[in-house]
Amino acid sequence: MSKFLADENGYYGEFGGAFIPEMLYPNTEELRVNYLEIMQRDSFQKEFKHLLKDYVGRPTPLYYAQRLSETYGTKIYLKREDLCHTGAHKVNNTIGQILMAKALGKKRIIAETGAGQHGVATATVCALMGIECVIYMGEIDISRQAPNVARMKLLGATVRAATSGSKTLKDATNEAIRDWINNPVDTHYIIGSVVGPHPYPDMVARFQSVISEETKKQLLEKEGTENPTHVIACVGGGSNAAGQFYHYLDREEVNIIAVEAAGKGVHSGESAATSALGKVGIIHGSKTLLMQTVDGQITEPYSISAGLDYPGIGPMHAHLYNSKRAQFVSITDAEAMAAGKRLSELEGIIPAIETAHAFAVLEHKKFESDDIIVFNCSGRGDKDLQTYIDYFEL
């Protein structure tokens, strides 16, 4: 058992657990008692693998980025999660959870979404399975992410505006949790990241672990070793990073780098650099690092990428940070945008702005010529085109 994965009570070191009101106890308990057994069923594994292959398009390539490598004088591979159906790694988790919901006999799906990527990935699998789908999205995010709202509607989902609090991702999550309190029997809540009460962080990490499982095999073919010297991924809640790090957690020779959004600067007051700015607290049922006032009120983060502006991080990442197993780097909006443009020009790959944060590490850190670096290219930039247009005045 890895010391970097959840123990039986859902703890990663001091982080994790299930800090939930009694009203949620039956829902999470049903999931906690059953999730491992369901995931291990042959029938479950068979259908999960089949859908990942034929519907999502897995395995995603591990691409050697020649020009990027030459530019930085090192060997760089991209795990192409941006090529997944719906444009990002998010769908690995929603495929897993929709099968979980079916196995539990649930008839209705709810989810939260920030930028809309997880909402689209959830609406997609609900369409695939013919299950009712309600997506909660902050009122402010609805107005700034119109194309994804339209996608969800086209896929047959109902999009409900979260109008409480700051009207963004954390409030959409609150509303989804409230829906679950009101519908405890027939509804499954598909959380989009490695956050929330146990067993969510562990379950979502397991569904995303296919990323590093494939990386090991692919790198062995290309480099004769399963282990890169570095794995690098961006962290909002942290699901793409959890998937990319998963099978390397106990391989101490593999350096892990987690990249957070510094917004306009870590100490600018407009940032989402949770590890640097956060303190231990409780958010959405999990004990983790989160951005808050001295009084324990959760604050609103900022990043140019909607997918990274979450005030907490998954408890697994909080533990990787505290135990120093992973190095955390903060990247500003400007650095991320420049890195996104560079990847587009050098490799013909337009990354999501979340993903671009990870690539900005190349400007921060000097790598050796014989290093082997694997980036999780977690999402594509189509959804961010308007932000790129506005930023670079294209």
Next chain:
Amino acid sequence: MSKSISELFNTDKKLVSIYFTAGFPQLHDTVEIIENLEKSGVDLIEIGLPFSDPLADGPTIQESSTKALRNGMTTELLFEQLSDIRQRVNIPLIIMGYFNPVMQYGVEAFCQKCEDIGIDALILPDLPLREYQLHYKEIFNRHGLDLIYLITPQTPEERIRAIDEMSNSFIYMVSSSSTTGAKAGFSEENQEYFKRIADMKLKNPTLVGFGISDKNSFDQATAHSQGAIIGSAFIKHIETQGIDQISSFVQNLKA
């Protein structure tokens, strides 16, 4: 000497417990609301410590919390406002809030303040049973504080028994699967649940909360319990009628 919660239950009458959010409608209404509630004949008061992300609450309490925080309410300020409350009222007082603000204040320091002030118990819906037993029960008890547990229609019988075993004052019975203020009135199914719990003959009395807004729902809720808790409906009342009109709200319930 203030009245203790357990003394409160040495009666056949149905108890009225009122929840309000501290710092709402105005930042410094806290003491006046408490005094007016006691004068109006309320039996128990739950003082809400506002939180930015109140997961278990419906829109009314959420909005009152957001406004209270915007008004400037903090944990320290609430303690200051309550510092001489025991010279003013004898009614049992409970602080209800979410765990994160308590954690940031420091659980030990928070409990110490509650003891100094004369708070009788805490309700922290997102502090789970297991965590409480492992890490915090000893601290709470050392400061003479009881933690009130919630049960819902979905809580399994053996868990209800375990909660009953752990509790020392009363059990907070959530009326239905809902957030606060979500539903109006009770169905037959709700009432069967009230009766089922009554038939379990728990050692602790029960107060029913969530969905109680008027005399009718109060009477339904208390047919099989010792009393009921009203929050959202009270907050709406003081928002529209003002905090000097509290007695009319309480009289309507008790009529």
